[in-house]
Each structure stands twice: as structure tokens, then as C-alpha cells.
Amino acid sequence: MARKQMVRPGGRSARVQEAVHGAVRELLEEVGREALTVPMVAQRAAVTPSTVYRRWGDLRELLSDVAVERLRPDDAPEDRGGLRADLEAWAEQFLEELSSPPGRAYLRDALLGDDDGANATRCSDYAADQVTLILDRARARSERPPPLEAAMDHLVSPLVYRILFRPTDLDAAHARRLVAELLDGPIGR
Amino acid sequence: MARKQMVRPGGRSARVQEAVHGAVRELLEEVGREALTVPMVAQRAAVTPSTVYRRWGDLRELLSDVAVERLRPDDAPEDRGGLRADLEAWAEQFLEELSSPPGRAYLRDALLGDDDGANATRCSDYAADQVTLILDRARARSERPPPLEAAMDHLVSPLVYRILFRPTDLDAAHARRLVAELLDGPIGR
Structure with a gap:
């Protein structure tokens, strides 16, 4: 980005x-x-x-650097004409890429060689840049998107946390539910 | 637990x-x-x-095993007499422990030695066990707590994600805001 x-x-x-x-x-x-x-x-x-x-x-730093580069998105997120559809499409693709065995290995490598947190921050910035594009597009359509940091907390965070720590039952339906909880709240009632 | x-x-x-x-x-x-x-x-x-x-x-697996053991909570979460207060106290303590340099190193080690994800799952189970105790206590007081997995998505996940990937501006106030967003939603409006 x-x-x-x-x-x-x-x-x-x-x-x-x-x-x-x-x-x-x-x-x-x-x-x-x-x-x-x-x-x-x-x-x-x-x-x-x-x-x-x-x-x-050392090798750890090198692997971490390669991993971060692999995690860099190639394209801007697809424009499906509405905030909800854009977030759903992005979240499903993000999940699909990162929950694969190579995706998970890259995420862990990015954290690995990374005593000052700089590489992990780059990964997070890539996701934030993509989400920012989606939110800006929504504002341009006069939709009222949530703030970026709310999307990081309630959409990006649970996807990454579950990929790394709690992969059972993580699927596209879960990604869409997170989008609904972000946009519609309240959560989990 | x-x-x-x-x-x-x-x-x-x-x-x-x-x-x-x-x-x-x-x-x-x-x-x-x-x-x-x-x-x-x-x-x-x-x-x-x-x-x-x-x-x-190997050493990586051993370090991972030691890390998971260090991440095991010593005590049940404090009972402050209400769901919101219990979650806030737990989240603040969780954040304080894991966002320290040793806490962050343990989290990364737990992921490290862990090709099948078993150690990372143990970490997540520790957090889930603690949160389950708080939610059960709330039900016993006739409060209406959110489901466990909603708390994992919207409270535990953002704390761990930010500790690992996005540590700037992460503080006790942010932890309390996450509790409010979990309990009160909608998010970020």
C-alpha cells in the first residue's frame, strides 16, 4: 500500500x-x-x-523480513459498491490467505525476528491501509463507517487472533458475523 | 484452571x-x-x-512449552461484584502482564515452537477459562453476559493482537473501552 x-x-x-x-x-x-x-x-x-x-x-530476522514482504497486499480491496459487502469480501479473503498453513507460518515468522516489534507493526499497517481504503470509499458514498481503530479491534484482531491461537470453527461465516457485529452491534446478544 | x-x-x-x-x-x-x-x-x-x-x-519446542506454562494464570479472576467491573479488572491485569517485554516474549515463544498450534491453543484456553469464570459468575448474579466466543472476539482478541502487532496507544483505558464495546455496543459510533 x-x-x-x-x-x-x-x-x-x-x-x-x-x-x-x-x-x-x-x-x-x-x-x-x-x-x-x-x-x-x-x-x-x-x-x-x-x-x-x-x-x-541472522536467519530469524531474514525469515521475518521475507514473511512481512509476503504479507504485503498486492492489490487494493475490491469495490463491491457498499461498506458491508466490501468489508465482508476483504475479511473473507484475508482469512483465506492467512489461515492457510503458509499464511500462518508467515504471520508467526513476522513476529519472530522482531524484537522491537517493527515487522509486526508493518503487518498491522498493511491491514490498516486496506481497511482505511474501504472506510474512505464508504465515506465517499455518504455511508457512515466506523473508525479505523474500531475495525482493527473488532474485525482484524479476532481474525488474526483466531488464526494464530484459536483456529477451530474459523470460517467465512465467522468473518461475516464479525463484520455484522462491527457495523450493527451490540455484540453477541 | x-x-x-x-x-x-x-x-x-x-x-x-x-x-x-x-x-x-x-x-x-x-x-x-x-x-x-x-x-x-x-x-x-x-x-x-x-x-x-x-x-x-528441540530448544524451540522447549521454550514454547516453558512460555505456555508461564502464561498459565495463578488465580481465578477477582470478584468485584459485577460483570463490567470483573471484566475490566481482568482485562487490565491481562494487558499489564502480557504487554510487558517478558509477557510479549512468552506470547511469541508460545507461538514459535508450535507447528500444530497446540501450545497456542493452550494459551487461548487459559484466557477462555478465566473469562468463562467471570461470565458464569455474572449469570449466577442474574446478569446477562455475552457468550464466551463474543468475549474472545471483541475483548481478548484485540488485546492480544495489539500487544503483538500494534502496541502504540494500548493502555488500561483502551481495555476498558473494549469491555464497554462488548457489553454495550454498537461499536465505534
């Missing part, structure tokens, strides 16, 4: 990032997470291991 | 668990997470490394 890249696109730094991220994604497929090492990634990316260590610190 | 222990208290297995968990907690304080190794833990706990590997698989 609108978030600034930390790396200038097209520069050497961006090329290194692209090569190293690509190597990690390929090797995760080929050898799996447990067997992955920094020298292996460096060899595949055709950089020196010290380039990787200098830039990412 | 009501949760069954996987290990019979007082048996050899329980003694090993206690010694190994204690060793991990001490060594986390003394040498930090990065320097911790299984042989170091085994030596401190006076067991063989193979005992640790056999039971926990």
Missing part, C-alpha cells in the same frame, strides 16, 4: 534484497525451514554470507 | 519437567535467549541432553 519502501527500488540494495528474498522463498519450498541456513541462502542468491549477516543480522 | 495436566503431578516425569523448566527460566535470566542451548539446560537441570531432546524435540 502507501507504505514507503526502506530500499530505493532499482538500486544495488534493492537487487540484493530481491535476490536474497527469492532465494529464501525457493529454499523454503525445496529444503524446508529447519534445514535452511544463511550460507545456503547466500549461495543461491549469489551474494556472500557476510552480505546477508550485515543486512539482516 | 480446569485444564488437565499432561503430566501426572509428583511422578518422575513431573519432576523432570519442573527441573528443566526451572533451568530454562534461570538461564533465560542469566545468559539470555540467544546463548541458551539444550546441553546447558540439561546440565543445570541435572538430566541428560537426550532426556530433553526425547521429551521436547
Whole structure:
């Protein structure tokens, strides 16, 4: 979304990032997470291991960085012509992507390498940016959307919490119920 | 809480668990997470490394197991005589414990060693058990509490999500606002 890249696109730094991220994604497929090492990634990316260590610190940070990049949305949320329909479509897609085994692994990796919380905050900002677009669109249609932080608390939070901590019975119907509770309240009566 | 222990208290297995968990907690304080190794833990706990590997698989699983144990509540939630007051007191305490740097590290560790999601589910069950006690108490007072899963979605989820992904501006006032939104809805208007 609108978030600034930390790396200038097209520069050497961006090329290194692209090569190293690509190597990690390929090797995760080929050898799996447990067997992955920094020298292996460096060899595949055709950089020196010290380039990787200098830039990412260690494998955990690198995996976290790759994960956050994978969690970045490719497109703006679909416009279905109304706030409720837009939120439902977004929530269902968000749930589908993140509740898959790779989606869940990326979420955990994003938290992992992340002692200062910066990568986790980037993930949350991606979701907030998408939801903001939906809420702005609703305002432009003269609908009265809830504030962003209410949507983060009552729609995004329960989806992510359940994906990570409480996956049983989490489905598209639950995502739609959360949208209804956000827009119609009161909750759970 | 009501949760069954996987290990019979007082048996050899329980003694090993206690010694190994204690060793991990001490060594986390003394040498930090990065320097911790299984042989170091085994030596401190006076067991063989193979005992640790056999039971926990690897260091990540062991750290995850220790984290979940640390997240287990010691006491039933305080009874303040009413649903709203009970939920507010519980939410404020939950937030205070988990948003500290060690609390956040334990939450992340619980997710970490956890490919099948079992440890994360245990964490969520601890919170659900505490909230269930509060809701049952409210029913016994002839109050009309929301269903457990609504409280998980709209009170527990946003607290945990914000602790992990969006810590800015998260404070006791936010916890109380979540309680109000759960009990009074509609949200965020």
C-alpha cells in the first residue's frame, strides 16, 4: 500500500534484497525451514554470507523480513459498491490467505525476528491501509463507517487472533458475523 | 484452571519437567535467549541432553512449552461484584502482564515452537477459562453476559493482537473501552 519502501527500488540494495528474498522463498519450498541456513541462502542468491549477516543480522530476522514482504497486499480491496459487502469480501479473503498453513507460518515468522516489534507493526499497517481504503470509499458514498481503530479491534484482531491461537470453527461465516457485529452491534446478544 | 495436566503431578516425569523448566527460566535470566542451548539446560537441570531432546524435540519446542506454562494464570479472576467491573479488572491485569517485554516474549515463544498450534491453543484456553469464570459468575448474579466466543472476539482478541502487532496507544483505558464495546455496543459510533 502507501507504505514507503526502506530500499530505493532499482538500486544495488534493492537487487540484493530481491535476490536474497527469492532465494529464501525457493529454499523454503525445496529444503524446508529447519534445514535452511544463511550460507545456503547466500549461495543461491549469489551474494556472500557476510552480505546477508550485515543486512539482516541472522536467519530469524531474514525469515521475518521475507514473511512481512509476503504479507504485503498486492492489490487494493475490491469495490463491491457498499461498506458491508466490501468489508465482508476483504475479511473473507484475508482469512483465506492467512489461515492457510503458509499464511500462518508467515504471520508467526513476522513476529519472530522482531524484537522491537517493527515487522509486526508493518503487518498491522498493511491491514490498516486496506481497511482505511474501504472506510474512505464508504465515506465517499455518504455511508457512515466506523473508525479505523474500531475495525482493527473488532474485525482484524479476532481474525488474526483466531488464526494464530484459536483456529477451530474459523470460517467465512465467522468473518461475516464479525463484520455484522462491527457495523450493527451490540455484540453477541 | 480446569485444564488437565499432561503430566501426572509428583511422578518422575513431573519432576523432570519442573527441573528443566526451572533451568530454562534461570538461564533465560542469566545468559539470555540467544546463548541458551539444550546441553546447558540439561546440565543445570541435572538430566541428560537426550532426556530433553526425547521429551521436547528441540530448544524451540522447549521454550514454547516453558512460555505456555508461564502464561498459565495463578488465580481465578477477582470478584468485584459485577460483570463490567470483573471484566475490566481482568482485562487490565491481562494487558499489564502480557504487554510487558517478558509477557510479549512468552506470547511469541508460545507461538514459535508450535507447528500444530497446540501450545497456542493452550494459551487461548487459559484466557477462555478465566473469562468463562467471570461470565458464569455474572449469570449466577442474574446478569446477562455475552457468550464466551463474543468475549474472545471483541475483548481478548484485540488485546492480544495489539500487544503483538500494534502496541502504540494500548493502555488500561483502551481495555476498558473494549469491555464497554462488548457489553454495550454498537461499536465505534
